[in-house]
Amino acid sequence: MGPIYCDTYRDASGADVENVPSICDRLRDVMPQIGEPRGDAAIVFQHAMDRTVELVAAGVAERMFLDGEPVPSVSDVEQWVAYALLVASSPDAADRFIATCESMDAIFCVQTQTFSLRWQPY
Structure with missing residues (x-):
């Protein structure tokens, strides 16, 4: 089971794991100004x-390639x-x-989709 909206959750091994926003809040205080x-x-x-690019890319790809409005994550x-x-x-x-x-x-997804449509296996 994945994290439930709280500051920590237990992973599959049973260890407490902090969620990303909570970790970033703590890191922000020690990052260079x-x-x-x-x-x-x-x-x-x-x-x-x-990670920002990867997570945003997933949302963009879902909106571009799935029918209808994707379930918000x-x-x-x-x-x-x-x-x-x-x-x-x-x-x-x-x-x-x-x-x-x-x-x-979005540009990458369009380019990839265009390439995929043109590419044909032997």
Whole structure:
């Protein structure tokens, strides 16, 4: 069973696991501020950016390729917002980052679909 909306849940092994928004809230307090060196936190920034793109891409693909309106995934939205807020300098910057991800992902999905329609196996 997956996480239920709370700060922690138990995974399959029975261990307590924090949810992504709660982890990002804690990380935000120790992340470098604007103007400070980010080298030591680069892997955290990269992971947060990658996960934002992946989660937004899943939502874009569902809207593009499924018939009808997809069932909203509240946890995915919570996660991509938490990750975006972790790497952005303000909520407005996070919104713009998410919008950019949606645009990039939509273009990629269209290109992939076009390629898939043209490609024919031997």
